[in-house]
Amino acid sequence: MTWKPTDCHAHSTHSDGALSVAEVAARGQSLGIQVSVTDHISLDAPTTLDSVAAVNAYLDDLERYEVLRGGEFCWHDSLWRALPADVVRRFTHRIGSLHSIRLDDGSYCRAFTQLLPDSLTPEIYIEAHVTSLESLANEMPVDIFAHPTLVPPPLRLLDPHELWSEAHEARVVTALRSAGIAFEVSSRYPPHERLVQRAAHAGVRLSLGSDGHSRTQVGNVAPALALTRAAGVSDDALYDPTRHGSRTGAFDA
Ligand SMILES: [Zn+2]
Ligand SMILES: [Zn+2]
Numbered sequence: 001m002t003w004k005p006t007d008c009h010a011h012s013t014h015s016d017g018a019l020s021v022a023e024v025a026a027r028g029q030s031l032g033i034q035v036s037v038t039d040h041i042s043l044d045a046p047t048t049l050d051s052v053a054a055v056n057a058y059l060d061d062l063e064r065y066e067v068l069r070g071g072e073f074c075w076h077d078s079l080w081r082a083l084p085a086d087v088v089r090r091f092t093h094r095i096g097s098l099h100s101i102r103l104d105d106g107s108y109c110r111a112f113t114q115l116l117p118d119s120l121t122p123e124i125y126i127e128a129h130v131t132s133l134e135s136l137a138n139e140m141p142v143d144i145f146a147h148p149t150l151v152p153p154p155l156r157l158l159d160p161h162e163l164w165s166e167a168h169e170a171r172v173v174t175a176l177r178s179a180g181i182a183f184e185v186s187s188r189y190p191p192h193e194r195l196v197q198r199a200a201h202a203g204v205r206l207s208l209g210s211d212g213h214s215r216t217q218v219g220n221v222a223p224a225l226a227l228t229r230a231a232g233v234s235d236d237a238l239y240d241p242t243r244h245g246s247r248t249g250a251f252d253a
Helices: 021-031 052-062 122-139 166-179 195-202 221-232
Strands: 034-041 068-074 095-097 100-102 108-110 184-188 206-209
Touching: 021 034, 034 052, 052 068, 100 122, 122 166, 166 184, 166 195, 184 195, 184 221, 195 206, 195 221, 206 221
Parallel strands: 034 068, 068 095, 184 206
Antiparallel strands: 100 108
């Protein structure tokens, strides 16, 4: 069978996406891509999936289509801790996200905030981001860490090579490798090449994610694929839960 790309991360109308599940599936078909629906499952995100019952109904819906059955869970939220194992097994794969990071004083800072307090310098932010990721990797039984370099808009203006120290990058790679969590190469929030290469060289599995919310975005893995190829990663080593398995238990005998 010839390899086709797997978009491990896309949204539907179950959360904040514009396409129905049927439309996501059709988009994958027309692009020749294995697509996933990974809607937000959280009490603190724009989504209808805010209870165990809603998650079961969502999975019932996904099972009717040719899509991988995923979910994007906020680390800072409690809902992922409440899902029973028999529900977890229904997912082909799960994604963990830092939509909020924990600061030193125990408070949380949203990764989408337009205004950072003066006390939160870029160095302090990245240190808290990496420390939060280390907790996520220890606590969350997910398969993929979404958009590893997602930071608030003011910090996106900085050169990532200055925002990120190599020591911080090394900590991200070590945390993901020890936990067996894949590094998402996101088309929506593309990581800088140095970090992708560091992850690849350390043997961390990479995954492609459009993080698509619209028709043109869903299945658009080309920018991510260009980065994984530039890092020397072979296409068939890119994460595909149907081939590489999953921590959800979906593929256990
Ligand atoms: Zn996200
Ligand atoms: Zn997403």
